[in-house]
Amino acid sequence: MRITDVLRTPRTARTPRTARTAPAARTAVLAVTAGLLLLGGAAAPAVADATPAASASDGAAGSGAPTRAGTSFRTATEIEQGQKATANASAGDYMYWSFPADAEQRPTVTATVKLPEGARSASSTWQVDVYDGLRRRQACQYGAQTRTAGQATDTVTLACVLRTVRAWSEPWANDPLPGTYYVRLTTTELATADRGMPVSAEVLVGSEEMGGAAAVDGSLAEPLVPGIAVTGAGNAGSDEEPNAVLSAIEPEDGWSSGWWSDRWVWTAVGGVLAALAGVGGYALTRGPGRPSRVPPGA
Template sequence: MRRTTRALTALALAAAALMGSASAATADDEAPTEAGTAFRTAVAIKQDEKATADASTGDYLYWQFPAGAGQRATVKATVNLPEASARHGAATWQLDVFDGLRRRQACTTGDRTARASEQDTTVALSCTLRTVRPWSERWANDPLPGAYYIRLTVVDVPDRDLGLPVKAEVRVGAEDAGGARAEGGALGAPLHAAAVAEPDGGWNGGWWSGRWGWTVGGAVLCALAAVGGYTLTRHPHRR
């Protein structure tokens, strides 16, 4: 009976410790509620983390996030606009993404700019980047592992609407499009990534890639075909 009581007590203490650790981790991992005003003050966010910021119409809002080799990142932003009665016309918002060297990156899909009418309550923007390469030539503008900067701002708005309060939300998602092995190389170090955490798959991606999938799948099919052929020739049907 004493052994059972001691065991239950130990389990209770362990559970309490785990709950305390989880609470501390939750407190430490709270999503950012502000944005930087320039590249140097960009607020670091994680992948799949929603960050928010209260700002004024006309402000430049900056965040930064990590992306590793083989990842295809999608940045989504939503701006909650001021009351329609306070606005004096339509406004155009723009979402830009830069790499660690502050080179603007192209969007393969998504609406990088969006125009909100005077009656709209929100405006949504998105940008899906090219797949991050594990390495590149020095002269190329290829996306490489490291930090990426998000810049969100209004680019066309009536002057009387400048300074009106807005609330911005950003989130970055990434899908794995193939690891470093698919390219046959790796970058020595991430580009200016000191302020952001390393992504789950690492800066240079995992060993798995689409090529490995096709290779393994083809090998399995060949093996099955060989076994099936051997079975048919080894045990012919009897009449």
């Protein structure tokens, strides 16, 4: 074949750039749409989990709800979240309950005190406090932690919304950590003539799942569960001391200690979307193919 025959060969017609980029644009749009649908599906469980457990009905607590309260940290009555506990006591007594709280939960404690009907000699002030497993008093984010009941008031309702429980914290910090929490209900101001009057109390603990927004990079080796529960008095006829074990209460699904959160899902979805956006952007912005080596006008 002669060189003149090669030069006279007609060039292959180029595909218009718009014709090449149209399929690429459609592919990028479909990829982004699929990623958004995947992102919405991952966010749906997180929204569903944000429903506070405290809104459960009284019947959900079951017939085995505690009907007494402890008088100290060591004898605190164990309750589960969503379980309404009741107790009868005398004005001036300390009432204690304990409950488990895991990482990424924001507990809410609600206490209701029912006073005897009829006028009393003076008003009284009631207060609910919450302590963590190290018996450190935890501040309430919001809620009526202290209220005063007038002489003719029959019911006092208190509430305390704690900060979100963290899976890990600095040793010097006072952040809430996974483990046992104690509720203490008592009166801080009471007339001498009203001491010892019969009262009844109701306590309900719930929590809101905060999700990956509250996740931290770290976890405790063990939850803070220092509560003591006497399980037995030893063998009959022996001098053995009662068996003291760690508190038996724990979350319904066990202690997570922050090893998993929906932040992993959001991170994975974000990585997929970034990869799809890179592929789509390259397809939309790449230039024409390698130019032909055939001289123009041949």
